[in-house]
Amino acid sequence: MFKRLRGAAAREVKLAQKIKLSTIADALGVSTATVSLALRDSPLVADSTRDRIKEHARTIGYIYNRRAASLRTSRSGIVGVVVHDIMNPFFAEILRSIETELDRSRQTFILSNHYDQLEKQRTFIDTLLQLGADGVIMSPAIGTPPEDIRMAEENGLPAVLIARTVENANVPVFRGDDAYGTALATNHLISLGHTRISMIGGTDQTSTGRDRYQGYVDAMEKAGLEVKPSWRIPGPRTKQAGFEAASQFLALKDHPTAAVCWNDLVAIGLMNGIARAGLTPGVDISVTGYDDLEEAAIATPALTTVWNGQREVGRRAARALLDKLAGTALKPSQELIKPELHVRQSTSRPVERA
Amino acid sequence: MFKRLRGAAAREVKLAQKIKLSTIADALGVSTATVSLALRDSPLVADSTRDRIKEHARTIGYIYNRRAASLRTSRSGIVGVVVHDIMNPFFAEILRSIETELDRSRQTFILSNHYDQLEKQRTFIDTLLQLGADGVIMSPAIGTPPEDIRMAEENGLPAVLIARTVENANVPVFRGDDAYGTALATNHLISLGHTRISMIGGTDQTSTGRDRYQGYVDAMEKAGLEVKPSWRIPGPRTKQAGFEAASQFLALKDHPTAAVCWNDLVAIGLMNGIARAGLTPGVDISVTGYDDLEEAAIATPALTTVWNGQREVGRRAARALLDKLAGTALKPSQELIKPELHVRQSTSRPVERA
DNA sequence: TAAACATTTTAAAGCGCGCTTAAAACATTT
């Protein structure tokens, strides 16, 4: 009882009297309908009226009440976005383009990491359901069963996938053509004269992982080159992992002269590890990355890498979700964005080691 | 009309009949009160009852309706977090510790970048107000006027600051002791024998910037060393900026032998730039960073840097906000967390260049 | 000038509806 009184009292003190649509309507002598339409830029309202309303709203410090709006529209204006790790710069551009696209439709987005833990991902989806979110864009955690996605959709939370796919999920997926991308990198190394090429980092537990490995294997085999299982050094997708993989790589019996890395982070870590061992990356060992992060261009040596079309992935995913929400959705599509090779100084003709 | 019908129909088809507290209560022959209390782990409910309720809730796929709850509690369960750039690894640990702390109180958090643009920050705060968020944790954008914060608080959105302070804002602030931190780094270089020390990166437009510069200046002066204005090379806080600052640094007339960098990113960029110019960072030029990112330890050479207590900053900020929400808030505090120096290979005795 | 058309504004209904909590009631143990 006491608590309630305190809350109510606080509210009254703080808010004086609440400023709402009708406050504006009364002040300007128009109806709340006009104000509502004007604030949302409806073409029904005359320009002069709209300007007056918006101006007045700003000066009196009106705050749009989304909860009241969603009461009426049954749309919360919230979209969830889950990825492995938002700190991973690979997602930087994707997230930025998603943000741009969602902003345009006045949707707020809630971001979360799942760190490839199914439990975290489920908790997040649950939170979105609790909040009544309008949809979710996700880079699914390793091992995500299609039921998880179906469950979300059945509870009114449409989903769109990025970067990775989930078999039988029957939702739109937007990602780069990973097999093609690693093939680009591998072929580049082969054309420089490398014959013993290792692949470092990543996992085969994701669609991305399998595709990237396949692209590498296909390119090698098409060139008539051998692929030794020991040349595949899987691992996390971090600089730290690349750094640690260096010693294992350098200890390989056949002395590969080049490494196709899972991503730029692994590649940069590997180059650091190679340098720490007294060799010169880009001369003694050729290294390719993947993603073309900003950092790739300023690494030493500058990193040859595969650009992945992140911006397109984010933009299209957001659009697809918005279309779904608007009910103008096309059928679920599996869109592959074609990557491009950016050649820099981390790759060169092979040098035989003593 | 058509639209509405479609929406309603879709809802009915999708949700069949909504599962709510009373569904569980009826099925188990208890009251909704018991169910409510059980789900929130109230000690009022017997263990056996609680287990039965939770178990049943899970099996029938009950989804807690936060909007209904917030109708009653007038708490949305949403907390906003704004920083310059969530991709910046400096914030990684801060955000993680905030997340941990908020999770514990079943708060969801909405993340946003403001990229030091006041307008973006205002838009975000506005969004939080519209959503009825419970509070905001922010690393304020450069030039944030105290009125912005006061406005948020007056509209029922309590704020807590991290990393930077805003004069006269009268809200809790949690950040590292920046002056002390750069003094640590500078003193370390001085003790190695450096006398011409440059400071690279960052800006003087933030409290952090002024403090870090002051710490450097104080340390220099206390050691009786000269501080030339040309030795201060301000700039963005990115690797790219550090990389680009290298040529300017190396062209300085007096040939400083060491550089105190704004943060690890700038330091690593600078080291890349120094290496690109044919010099060896850590030997020819000593470099210190700030933040002690994971990356600092695996850089080549491993970076001497200042650990900033990010985890503490995040944890305490979140706690302070939660206390404010619970009404148990202490008075606004300005808490400084003491940094520590981590010495690695990027610093050594000075070598005179030809 | 009246009809037809275009533009702008309004009236009015209805969206959401389950969850929390203080206080009372009941059950069990000292």
Added chain:
DNA sequence: AAATGTTTTAAGCGCGCTTTAAAATGTTTA
């Protein structure tokens, strides 16, 4: 009979925004 533990009762939290058909106003045509 008092104290402790568990469950239920019952009231009330929130209350402004959106939307569409229809009316009002303004403008052009016959």
